[in-house]
Amino acid sequence: MTELAITSGRSSLAGEEAIVYPSFEGAAEASGLPFELVPYMAKRGEATWFFGRRGERHYLVIGLGRREELTLERVREAAGIAGRALRKPGFRSAAVSLAFGSSEAFGEDEIVSAWTEGWLLGTYEFNEYRSSRTSSPMESLHFLTSEEYGSEIERVRDRVEAVKLARDLVNEPGDRLNPDVFAERIVERFIGTSVKIKVYKGLELAERGMNGLLTVGRGSRYSPALVELVYDPVPGEAPIALVGKGVTFDMGGMNVKTANDISDARMDMGGAAAVVGALDLLVRTKARRNVVALIPIADNVPGPGACLPSEVVAYPNGLTVQVKNTDAEGRLIMADAMLHAAKFDPAELIDVATLTGNVGQALGLGIAGMWGDAGMTARLHKAGEACGDRIWAMPLMDDYEEQLRSDYADLSNWAPTPYGGAILAALFLRRFSGGVPWVHIDMANTSQAKSERSYYPVGASGYGVRLLADYILGN
Ligand code: BES
Ligand code: ZN
Ligand code: ZN
Numbered sequence: 001m002t003e004l005a006i007t008s009g010r011s012s013l014a015g016e017e018a019i020v021y022p023s024f025e026g027a028a029e030a031s032g033l034p035f036e037l038v039p040y041m042a043k044r045g046e047a048t049w050f051f052g053r054r055g056e057r058h059y060l061v062i063g064l065g066r067r068e069e070l071t072l073e074r075v076r077e078a079a080g081i082a083g084r085a086l087r088k089p090g091f092r093s094a095a096v097s098l099a100f101g102s103s104e105a106f107g108e109d110e111i112v113s114a115w116t117e118g119w120l121l122g123t124y125e126f127n128e129y130r131s132s133r134t135s136s137p138m139e140s141l142h143f144l145t146s147e148e149y150g151s152e153i154e155r156v157r158d159r160v161e162a163v164k165l166a167r168d169l170v171n172e173p174g175d176r177l178n179p180d181v182f183a184e185r186i187v188e189r190f191i192g193t194s195v196k197i198k199v200y201k202g203l204e205l206a207e208r209g210m211n212g213l214l215t216v217g218r219g220s221r222y223s224p225a226l227v228e229l230v231y232d233p234v235p236g237e238a239p240i241a242l243v244g245k246g247v248t249f250d251m252g253g254m255n256v257k258t259a260n261d262i263s264d265a266r267m268d269m270g271g272a273a274a275v276v277g278a279l280d281l282l283v284r285t286k287a288r289r290n291v292v293a294l295i296p297i298a299d300n301v302p303g304p305g306a307c308l309p310s311e312v313v314a315y316p317n318g319l320t321v322q323v324k325n326t327d328a329e330g331r332l333i334m335a336d337a338m339l340h341a342a343k344f345d346p347a348e349l350i351d352v353a354t355l356t357g358n359v360g361q362a363l364g365l366g367i368a369g370m371w372g373d374a375g376m377t378a379r380l381h382k383a384g385e386a387c388g389d390r391i392w393a394m395p396l397m398d399d400y401e402e403q404l405r406s407d408y409a410d411l412s413n414w415a416p417t418p419y420g421g422a423i424l425a426a427l428f429l430r431r432f433s434g435g436v437p438w439v440h441i442d443m444a445n446t447s448q449a450k451s452e453r454s455y456y457p458v459g460a461s462g463y464g465v466r467l468l469a470d471y472i473l474g475n
Contacts, residue, residue: 008143018058024067047085075114080122080455120160122455126171163462166277170460174249174266179222196230209316212332219306220299229293239290241346244275245353246297253326270447271352274464281469296333322409335432342434358421360445371426372439389467
């Protein structure tokens with residue numbers, strides 16, 4: 001398949017089949033279009049076609065909402081909607097009029113970048129298992145701008161590739177992306193780069209006391225693994241450690257999930273994919289920051305030999321954990337990887353996981369939750385607002401910690417309350433953060449789009465890739 005050619009600059013229109021006109025509310029009359037626009041067409045998210053007569057061009061008006069409310073995220077959103085609208089009739093080439101951007105708070109370069117990002121992410125498709133594509137691909141996109149932005153567009157392409165990598169991994173069905181395949185795909189991505197790769201399995205896990213992983217993975221015919229990726233371009237700099245939950249299928253273990261459609265349980269490695277995608281982007285762009293990525297991988301399925309509720313897991317930091325519910329498996333495997341992170345003397349530790357349904361109860365589906373170090377959460381919030389991976393700081397309620405007590409171990413992995421589950425999970429993980437400045441990110445609510453919106457097609461969102469990479473780069 002040929003890649004979409006994206007160009008920019010003053011060159012006059014070639015044979016583009018359609019021209020896209022992003023429009024602000026209240027500014028319709030200034031559009032320069034030979035059509036009468038009505039106000040609703042400029043409403044945020046609206047897409048209106050003016051199909052040309054024979055031999056004429058087609059026009060697509062995209063609503064941007066109010067001019068004073070414009071953000072780069074709104075541009076990405078409009079671009080995603082425009083990209084999909086253009087693909088439906090099967091058009092192959094289009095031009096985009098970006099004249100609106102130049103006088104705004106944003107530079108034309110930023111508008112071009114945001115539009116490109118939204119467009120490419122919004123038209124992403126996962127076609128691995130379809131007998132035919134759902135729509136025909138576009139061949140060329142031209143920005144009507146005052147200058148050329150070739151290098152900006154290339155930079156965005158790197159960003160998009162990293163997000164696509166994460167989406168591709170998360171969308172894979174559970175049988176295909178089993179623990180063996182997941183570890184192999186991560187190795188494949190970084191082999192031949194400067195990243196040092198290690199995959200711990202079996203005895204190597206046992207020798208290191210990674211009993212959470214070994215316990216959770218016991219029900220599966222695929223053995224669990226810890227993938228360790230060390231990227232250290234800066235000699236002597238303490239790394240940032242990233243830990244990503246990699247449960248390739250969360251069937252709940254012996255506390256088996258019983259809902260009707262549980263195919264989304266394949267997406268329980270969204271945290272791992274975010275970490276892999278972020279490192280992909282950092283390596284691709286030769287970022288000068290040291291990063292250690294740790295990815296605990298396991299299948300949480302019932303089966304002969306699977307972990308039985310009541311079992312006690314002993315961790316190398318001396319803590320023992322009673323498994324009351326095998327569906328609270330994420331924290332059990334994250335604990336192993338977080339303790340392992342301490343071996344690298346990291347300056348900071350960030351763990352990312354699709355950890356609790358409860359985070360969605362608290363925050364809805366548009367913004368992930370985070371807990372931990374105040375300085376780090378403030379910077380993550382800022383990075384998230386800028387890049388579109390939104391995130392909100394939540395409290396570590398010390399008073400709730402007693403709910404994690406066990407009658408015969410130091411801790412329990414489950415608390416007998418329907419309230420505050422995401423906070424309890426964060427409190428659990430805090431016990432394994434080793435005193436390093438730490439943030440826990442629960443992205444169970446943002447890992448996928450249930451219905452098409454903005455620049456998210458249905459399926460994996462790629463959440464966390466841009467957030468983590470931008471945070472690490474200090475953007
Ligand atoms: N992977 C799930 C959390 C999840 C739920 C992710 C919904 C995405 C969508 C996690 O392992 C889990 O099952 N959590 C339980 C915890 C409970 C047993 C303490 C939950 O959230 O119900
Ligand atoms: Zn679970
Ligand atoms: Zn899970």
